Amino acid sequence: MFNTTNDTNGLRVALVTGGSGGIGRAVVKKLSDAGFAVAVQYAGNKAKADTLVAEIVEKGGKAVSVGGDVADEQAMKAIFDTVEKEFGGIDVVVNTAGIMLLSPIAEINLDDLDKMHRTNIRGTFVVSKQAARRVRKGGAIINFSTSITRTQFPNYGAYAASKAAVESMTLILARELRGKDITVNAVAPGPTATPLFLDGKDEKLIDHLAKSVPLERLGQPEDIAETVAFLAGPARWVNGQIIFTNGGMA
Template sequence: MGSGTVSRVAVVTGGSRGIGRAVAERLARDGQDVVVVYASNDTEANAAVAAIEAAGVRAAAVRADVADEAAVAGLFDTVERDFGGVDVVVNAAGVMALSPVADLDLDAFDRIHRINVRGAFVVAREAARRLRPGGALVSFSSSQTRLLSPSYAAYVASKAAVEALTPILAKELRGRDVTVNAVAPGPTATDLFLDGKDAATVERIAGLNPMGRIGTPDDIAEVVSALAGPARWVNGQTVYVNGGAA
């Protein structure tokens, strides 16, 4: 950042791995200071901080359960104290378990909804209270809310909640100069997506896409970067980032 320039400050939940990690590193390259919020893996979080700092910005890692309102409030307190404020919140934390409805383990259902729904609302609530003018909240949905594949019911239900939250919160923040959007990735090369899929399955899924491949975390981070920075006239939207998957 140039002399006298005040850096924007971004908080990225789920920022230690996968798409969240790619988003954190992209925002750092954009010149934003980045706070990585992670659930449990200290090693991954520290590696993410090192990668962010390599871009020449400030970084920190904070361990927090996104569904715990006290922990999330404490997280924002820490960021405001150490970085001066919050301009961007990217809520990339999420979990997935696949099962036909008839066989659904309700403990798994509760875990999905605790992180993906309650967590999204807790983070959004704190973002609504804390984001500075010019700020942005970017949440994560999934292209499965359109693809509607068998065995995804519990996960899709959780992401449909995020899509409903997004335009309502955008309207509630009228006059604040804060945008609220969601991104909905399609099949993307992350551990979350690749787990349990053999090479032939991944190749088949890639072949269904008009672009002839599955997405990369950087594909998604590029769109988040725009929503977290220059794309101020996109508000209350879910942006499907999937190469044309239908």
């Protein structure tokens, strides 16, 4: 259990966007197991978020679900207000919320491009803006990129562009928060067995992607959650970095 905190009751608090499914769900469970009170943000699936919260509370943890669009500044301000009122403050913000729509650049529907940019870029900006103002001393802001920014797979151009923007804002925010004792990093997963990744892929392609990793398997959401937990807790000397959690994929 992590024990670095500045509040009076010893409780560390994490807000996880996109926390009801895939990697976000694994992150929520990992941070809860590490002793955090966790706010599970959802955009549309309240039932999944509430079910996860109920599981955590049943095990003796502290959790709350909070709904709202990450790209809506007023909605996110209200979510931060709710979490602070519920738990007394916020120590860690994890931005797992994101969407991925694939297409060759020459054929992409620009509406799909705009959807990804709204969630992946604007959403990260909106959440980071609140986090930069409200995360407590000794805290962490953890954004999400993708290893595709380095592997350059075809059809991922628009998605990779949105995540490259996330990387840039992460590195700059880390430097803008000089003197506040708040770390800012991004996690860049490789191929990970989540519904977002598996959707639309046949078994042959999935096997090919798994074999492209030296460890010859897909990552699991829990693999990514381990890296997030490290950055959220003991990794106080890791700042302004993109952590490629991808099993060694080149």
